[in-house]
Amino acid sequence: MKKIGITGSIASGKTTASKILSLKRGPLFSADKIVKDLYLNKAFKELIIKEFDIKKNFGLKNFLKKKILNNNSNIKKLEKLVHPLVRRKMKQFSKINKNKKMAFFEIPLLIENKLMSFFDIIIFIKARRTTRLKRFVLKGGERKLFNILNKKQIPDARKIKFCNHIVVNEKNIKVLKKNLLGIINQYV
Numbered sequence: 001m002k003k004i005g006i007t008g009s010i011a012s013g014k015t016t017a018s019k020i021l022s023l024k025r026g027p028l029f030s031a032d033k034i035v036k037d038l039y040l041n042k043a044f045k046e047l048i049i050k051e052f053d054i055k056k057n058f059g060l061k062n063f064l065k066k067k068i069l070n071n072n073s074n075i076k077k078l079e080k081l082v083h084p085l086v087r088r089k090m091k092q093f094s095k096i097n098k099n100k101k102m103a104f105f106e107i108p109l110l111i112e113n114k115l116m117s118f119f120d121i122i123i124f125i126k127a128r129r130t131t132r133l134k135r136f137v138l139k140g141g142e143r144k145l146f147n148i149l150n151k152k153q154i155p156d157a158r159k160i161k162f163c164n165h166i167v168v169n170e171k172n173i174k175v176l177k178k179n180l181l182g183i184i185n186q187y188v
Contacts, residue, residue, distance in 0.1 A: 002102045002187060003094065003118065007110035008125030009156060010149050011132040011139075013169040013176065017125045018106035020180050025188065026102035029093045031109075034086050047081060065145060072148045083113065090118075102187070111159045112152075123183060124163035126156055127170055 004026075006018045015032065022028035038044045039061060048054065052074070054063055067074045090105065097103045107115060116122060127135075129150070136146045153159075160166055165183045169176050 001098055001100050002120045004104050005110050005119035005122040006106045009153050011135040012125045012127040014106050014125050020177050021184050022104040026100050027097045028104045030106045031086050034089045111162050112154055116162050122163040123165045126168050
């Protein structure tokens, strides 16, 4: 199986790119979806409540967002809980799909977490900071949270060095699709 990692900075268009790339080509693992599912898991919720000394379960994600906005060192604390669980799911996904020709992995912090050796091909989705901020805010995100999360990531110029392909996502979906298909067709 050829493992294809899709990464990029916050709000660069990784999810859209991942869906385009994987469509009818192979299964897609989304780290963001795994995290979203974790917040629905009772045992995970209890772990978060205990670790962050939360008095009630109501509005857990909003509470964590406030904790991060008030003290961004809480991101590291949260990542220590979340990342091992996501990695475990990623390895399970790989085992389940080992007989597929290709598998796609949307991993926002692929480079930051030094996961490069896990993948045969890494595609970096790139967009200017102003474009990414605009997208983040349009999806209901807060500018302050964007800045905290963006600072947490390695600058694009350094991340690109670890990637096989760079796709600039500044125009429309039609251009993005054309650029992505030009890359993936080399491996089909």
